Amino acid sequence: MSFELHIPEGWSQVKLSDLGEVNRGRSRHRPRDAAHLYGGPYPFVQTGDVKASKGRVTQHSQTYSEEGLAQSRLWPKGTMCITIAANIAETGILTYPACFPDSVIGFVADESKCNVYFIEYVFRLLRKRIQAQATGSVQDNINLQTLERLLFPIPALEEQNRIAAVLGELDDKIHLNYEINQTLEQMAQAIFKSWFVDFDPVKAKMNGEQPEGMDAATASLFPEKLVESELGLIPEGWEVSQLENLVDIASSKRVFAKEYLEEGVPFYRGKEITELSKGNSVTPEIYISEERYQELKDKAGAPKEGDILITSVGTIGNTYLVDSDDKFYFKDGNLTWVKDYKDEEIPYFLMEWFKSAVGKCAIENIKIGSTQQAITIKSLNGIKLVNPSNDIHNNFTNLIEPLYRKHRANIKQSIALANLRDTLLPKLLSGEIELEGAGVVEENDVVNRLLKQMDFGVKFRPRQESIPEGSFGYIRLSGTFGSDGGTFVSIPKAVQALTKITSADGIYGEIAGNAMTENVLSGTVEIVTNNIIPLGVLNKICTAVFGKKTPIKSRNAVLLTSIHQAKNKTLDGIMNEQAKRFAFLEQSTMDEQEFGESLRYLESIGVVKCEGQHIALLDTIVQH
Template identity: 45%
Template sequence: MSSEWRTQKISSLGEFDRGKSKHRPRDAAHLYGGPYPFIQTGDITNSGGRVTSFRQTYSEAGLAQSRLWPAGTLAITIAANIAETALLTFPACFPDSVVGFTADPGKADVRFIEYLFQAMRKQVKSHAYGSAQENINLEVLRNLEFPIPPLNIQAAIADYLSLLDDRITLLRETNATLEAIAQALFKSWFVDFDPVRAKMEGRAPESMDEATAALFPDALVESELGRVPKGWRMSHLADLTSTHHGSIQTGPFGSQLHASDYVDSGVPVVMPKDIKDRRVMTDSVARVSQENADRLSRHQLIAGDIVFSRRGDVERHALITQREAGWLCGTGCLLLRPGKSWRSSTFLSMALDAAQARTWLVQHAVGATMPNINTGILGSVPVLLPPDALLSAFEDVVSATELQRSHNSSTAETLSTLRDTLLPRLISGQLRLPEALAEMSVEAAR
């Protein structure tokens, strides 16, 4: 560590204080519903490091018994999920489960302090007390000591880490936009049947060429799902996989995959906790050795597979992309493989994510304490199938979007790994910024 770094109390770098409110809206309605944002623990833990929205507000009466923290304040949770942090992007009030820190501009860069808490969260949590719900005392928080560099080095480190975070955020926002575009197209074609309705009214379908428009019929007919386009047919997942030489199978049981099999580095295993928004999240993905992956090769994933949560939120699933090819379907999941001759896994994933399919799964799940589905239930899910040529046309349109999303996810994962590796070393002074920039350049060149 450089001699420029000095061990200091956090409280010497700015002001720490906790929120004032212990009230809940049902107990003190007059304190709520006004113009002042009231930030709660959930707004911090789900913020991605920046509080940009809020669910509750304070009235003038609420503000009178609280405090309005300025934009740029670092919000720190001190109960439940301890030491989660986020910067305010607007003035707001806090409950007593949140501490605010405002940096002395001559001593600290608040962004550096936020990264410090991220890097030292385990150390901060070690001071927690309480059995039912963990808490940390405000005075303990104020007296925490860490090595702190001069202000210019704080700013340089914060700039570098913020650059990584901003790139990750941009990639994720881009993916959200791409998903919204694909979902809008799916809804127009296969839920609202806009091209069919246009042709019924004698109009040309919008935003498509004549060849694609010709694939849609000009009439709706009655079916068990209501009025659907003429010539489209009802099927079920079991029939679909059988026709296209696919399968529906259960992930490995606990007797096949034990807790002791998981390792720090190896082949990722997709669990229900990793499934979100039709994608596999890798923030906390488990891994097994290549030897165990070979042993469980029956559960190996290929692009186009769909992995469902078998317990709990049974309507959730993830579409497997080329990025996850070779990974394993994990315990607590069902693996749906449409089959090699199936034309559009993107269509099937979006159809199974539609409200009607999600509701069907929840209603047909079994289990008194926790909903469960099995291969039989999943195979019975009804699916409305358009002609193959239309499926191919849809896949042609969205395939580029899906490929870009997969690439963006891989890049964001690489940057996140790099950031998480460099963060504690930069914050502690073990790694100088020029060395970190060199490591980033090497990683970018791979």
């Protein structure tokens, strides 16, 4: 059985069994849940683990004992797992030896014939078509015979290796971002637990010691004594507060099924918030109209940056911190809305509290229902927690906020990379894009695509008279770009476009097409942004937009985007914003000297205006 795919010239169609060993996993013991089979040193990968692996199995939820291994099989690292029941045709390549049950098929590639990563990418492309072959009635499933009937298109091994390398570099970065985010989450939770559960800084001071890893100014905010409270011993001066005294807790207004649309403003339920809480992208299944959204927002508000949504029916307690880019509404009853902080803005404190063992226990204690569990607004309001001083809240926020921002930036970058990978995948496997040799980055092609795709605010004006007399932000010149007319640049538009292409959710990857080859993806081209735009591309964009005589290099461009993004347009506010942005981009931040020199340069070429402590982007310059 072949699929209706364009097969490039020189490619062949083969069965999976022609390329290596194909066999079902083993789980011979009955009953399968016998306790003595589990809890040992041998990883036991199940269908859910494969589905969650995103192509590479890096973790598992169960292990086999020696007895478990004896009735199963330990498959080698590099085995491709293929699910054949429940989650159909999901695939993941083992990154370590592991066992799996007979609901998973293992493919061990003959390395002289195929690249297992290439074969896994073919499976991704064909997944929906394979799923259509599912034969189960109660629970969909496929079998070895189904796979044996399928013909897979493959090129020569050298071409397989090139395609797998290009797509694999994207997946490598996605998995690296995932691992970094796991570390960031652990760091945030460790700090929360130390400060607000174990009270380590207080206990250190009680012992006459300096709190570990804490500067003297922060340590001075913590008391030196624990006192009794209704929640046990807590630091002196801290309070036991009910959640309702810290925030408003509400639900959404009712949206009826007849109002659901296939496009518009996303409408989320518990399943979407659960996926977002895991750092996954979401493709909305339901929308409402823009008019209905605005009506609901005007009457009762809509989720905004810093709000928290909690899954409240069925799967309970998953939390999502709303981002500044989010625009959606949500289903009443399924989700609970934490908003309108009453004293201090403490979203990170509350997010970490909900994730902590203390928070999870509190949520567990207020669940109601047996068939389908739920939590209520009333019960949430009544939860009590240890509440520190405002100064400690502020210090915790300042410490944790960069971790959250980096976490969110990594998620956005991974989504962009996944979109690029999924765009390239069918093009590479159909021969629409060919990889020649090592792959050369055609920077000029990418620059031209970006300039055509985006509005950088560049316009030609033929007469000097078109410039208003005394207009703030114009540079008057004679010659081609002066009195005889010239090309003018709207600075706000230009910087907004620069912000777009240098941000984690930038569009560079979406339009780069076949210019995305191995040099970029392997990191051999210098990276300057939290997307995959090379330094040379960004420099050429700046030259094309602002002109050769007013060169704006990549670090100047990031500073301009910092000025654009900063809520506080003072020197201190912009200094803080650029430090955050460069940190997100994994670049060294500007020190005061470089910051000052860059601002003075940008002012000298007419892009910004420095007025005391305040910085403003100018309106327009003549490109020169």
